[in-house]
Amino acid sequence: MSNIVCVIxxxxxxxxxxxxxxxxxxxxxxxxxxxxxxxxxxxxINVNFIHKENLNxxxxxxxxxLGELRGKCVYDSQIExxxxxDFFENVKNNTNYIKSNxxxxxxxxxxxxxxxxxxxxxxxxxxxxxxxxxxxxxxRHQIGSIISTADFLLLLxxxxxxxxxxQMRQFLDALLKVYYADVAGLLDAxxxxxxxxxxxxxxxxxxxxxxxxxxxxxxxxxxxxxxxxGIETLKNQLSGVPKLNEQFEKFSLVFDxxxxxxxxxxxxxxxxxxxxxxDEVMRLDFS
Numbered sequence: 001m002s003n004i005v006c007v008i009x010x011x012x013x014x015x016x017x018x019x020x021x022x023x024x025x026x027x028x029x030x031x032x033x034x035x036x037x038x039x040x041x042x043x044x045i046n047v048n049f050i051h052k053e054n055l056n057x058x059x060x061x062x063x064x065x066l067g068e069l070r071g072k073c074v075y076d077s078q079i080e081x082x083x084x085x086d087f088f089e090n091v092k093n094n095t096n097y098i099k100s101n102x103x104x105x106x107x108x109x110x111x112x113x114x115x116x117x118x119x120x121x122x123x124x125x126x127x128x129x130x131x132x133x134x135x136x137x138x139x140r141h142q143i144g145s146i147i148s149t150a151d152f153l154l155l156l157x158x159x160x161x162x163x164x165x166x167q168m169r170q171f172l173d174a175l176l177k178v179y180y181a182d183v184a185g186l187l188d189a190x191x192x193x194x195x196x197x198x199x200x201x202x203x204x205x206x207x208x209x210x211x212x213x214x215x216x217x218x219x220x221x222x223x224x225x226x227x228x229x230g231i232e233t234l235k236n237q238l239s240g241v242p243k244l245n246e247q248f249e250k251f252s253l254v255f256d257x258x259x260x261x262x263x264x265x266x267x268x269x270x271x272x273x274x275x276x277x278x279d280e281v282m283r284l285d286f287s
Contacts, residue, residue, distance in 0.1 A: 004033045004155075005117070007110045009125035010044035010102045011256055012149045013037075013069070017049070017062065019174035024167070025156065026065065032159040033122075035072045038109045041102040042066065042073060048252070076105070079112050087112075095137045103130035110143050120144035124152050127256040128265060129232050149175060150269045157276060158283055165276055172273045179257065179266060186251035187223050190216065193243050212238060223254070226266060232258035 121144040219234040
């Protein structure tokens, strides 16, 4: 059994399924790390994978993997039984994080496991805003590290000697395409809605709000330039427009790229590709 424990978030699990046509990554993940998941993340996967056409086309395969994932779930009731009914409220107060989403419960699960098993572990998420929010909490409690799917693929490449450089390049190319496709889809929708706000009589009240039009223009420009810094803030400023909210939900993956630091996840994916292709990753074989 692997000594590496990985708490996985919904966005990363869905991304792995999206880029893994033959289940090679999925099987490698189960062989080489001990996956743990919270119940909220399982619910989010069940709701959000329908937005991915290639996954929605094969519902039975996804259901089978979700069934296997449930066997690795640590339920809230288990944690509360061990740590008290106020555990999650205490974590919320310690993080100053107000959302009760999969990222929050994964963060709380990470704290619980690090104490219960006396380990440092990995939290796998592609949600950059959540990573920014929880990094101080992880550091303060010395829980371990927060990594993206790109870095997780790098870990699997180091651990699993059956994975080749060519396969890893293909997986990382596919991961880039997932984000590029969602950015392109959201841009098309925003440009259409922007045009409707200018011409549709039903959107008259939004035309009067100059800040709405300004924020929408800025969001379109940032996405066009692949500049993801602050796009979550712009999304929140536009949340009063129902048509926009529908698109924000459909292409929610795009807002996982939002950062406070200006770091670009797409660039990180390319960096990992270069690390592997240039033989910069040492793989020790003790067989």
